[in-house]
Amino acid sequence: xxxxxxxxxxxxxxxxxxxxxxxxxxxxxxxxxxxxxxxxxxxxxxxxxxxxxxxxxxxxxxxxxxxxxxxxxxxxxxxxxxxxxxxxxxxxxxxxxxxxxxxxxxxxxxxxxxxxxxxxxxxxxxxxxxxxxxxxxxxxxxxxxxxxxxxxxxxxxxxxxxxxxxxxxxxx
Numbered sequence: 001x002x003x004x005x006x007x008x009x010x011x012x013x014x015x016x017x018x019x020x021x022x023x024x025x026x027x028x029x030x031x032x033x034x035x036x037x038x039x040x041x042x043x044x045x046x047x048x049x050x051x052x053x054x055x056x057x058x059x060x061x062x063x064x065x066x067x068x069x070x071x072x073x074x075x076x077x078x079x080x081x082x083x084x085x086x087x088x089x090x091x092x093x094x095x096x097x098x099x100x101x102x103x104x105x106x107x108x109x110x111x112x113x114x115x116x117x118x119x120x121x122x123x124x125x126x127x128x129x130x131x132x133x134x135x136x137x138x139x140x141x142x143x144x145x146x147x148x149x150x151x152x153x154x155x156x157x158x159x160x161x162x163x164x165x166x167x168x169x170x171x172x
Contacts, residue, residue, distance in 0.1 A: 001070045001166055002061065002095050004086045006077035007102035008135060009127045010114030012151025012158075016102055017074040019159035024072075024166065027064055029057045031075035036124040054082060058089055065093040070166070078138035098166055099146035101139070106152060 003020070005013045014030065021028045035053035039045050043052070054075065061071045077083050083099065090097035104110040111129050119126075147165045149158045 002065060002086060002090045002093070002097045003070065003072040003162060003166060004077060004083070004097065004099050005072060005074045005102060006083065006099060006139075006146070008078070008110070008132050008139075009076060010110055010117060010132065011102045011104055012113070012155075013076075013102045014074050014119070015155055016100075016149060016151065016158045016162070017072045019155045020162040021072050023159045023163045024070055026070035026072060028072045028074050029061050029064070031057050031073075032119070032124055033121050036121045039123055054085065058085060062089055062093060065089070065095050076135070078135055080142075083142070083144070096166075098162070099144065100162055100165075101142070101146050101148045102151050102158075103148065104151045109152065 003024075003026075005017045007013045017028050017030070031050075031053045034056050035049050038049045038052055038056075043049055057073060057075065061073055064071045073086060075082065077086070077099075086099075087097060104113075110132075114126065114129060114132060117126065147161065149161060151158065
């Protein structure tokens with residue numbers, strides 16, 4: 001199964017993805033560390049490294065799906081083309097797909113998380129609150145089926161909701 005996380009930076013996606021991976025015993029393929037690795041390798045950040053990171057994540061995820069593993073992709077996925085990329089991968093790989101949108105109902109908490117997080121990705125700048133606000137509208141027209149999780153709920157409860165939904169999707 002392919003589980004695709006989506007949501008604004010700082011919404012809690014990575015924390016929930018990691019907890020769900022522990023519950024499910026599967027891998028997480030995260031786009032941000034891949035992009036940071038491209039920069040570390042000497043690729044100029046002025047190049048389309050964000051797109052390259054999504055393509056690299058897709059290749060890693062495809063290999064794992066081919067081996068029969070469940071994969072969680074951790075990325076913002078705010079563009080319809082990004083979400084279509086994962087839908088196409090699931091179809092090519094003949095696996096079920098579960099989109100998970102993570103949000104927080106408390107903007108002040110979201111901002112606090114964003115401004116205080118330290119992810120330990122060398123050379124990867126954290127986005128500003130203002131840049132997050134400019135991306136918020138990208139999710140407005142998304143009407144495809146997905147599991148929506150409020151990151152103000154306990155992490156383990158959200159991880160369990162993903163595991164439950166993944167189990168239902170593979171049985172259905």
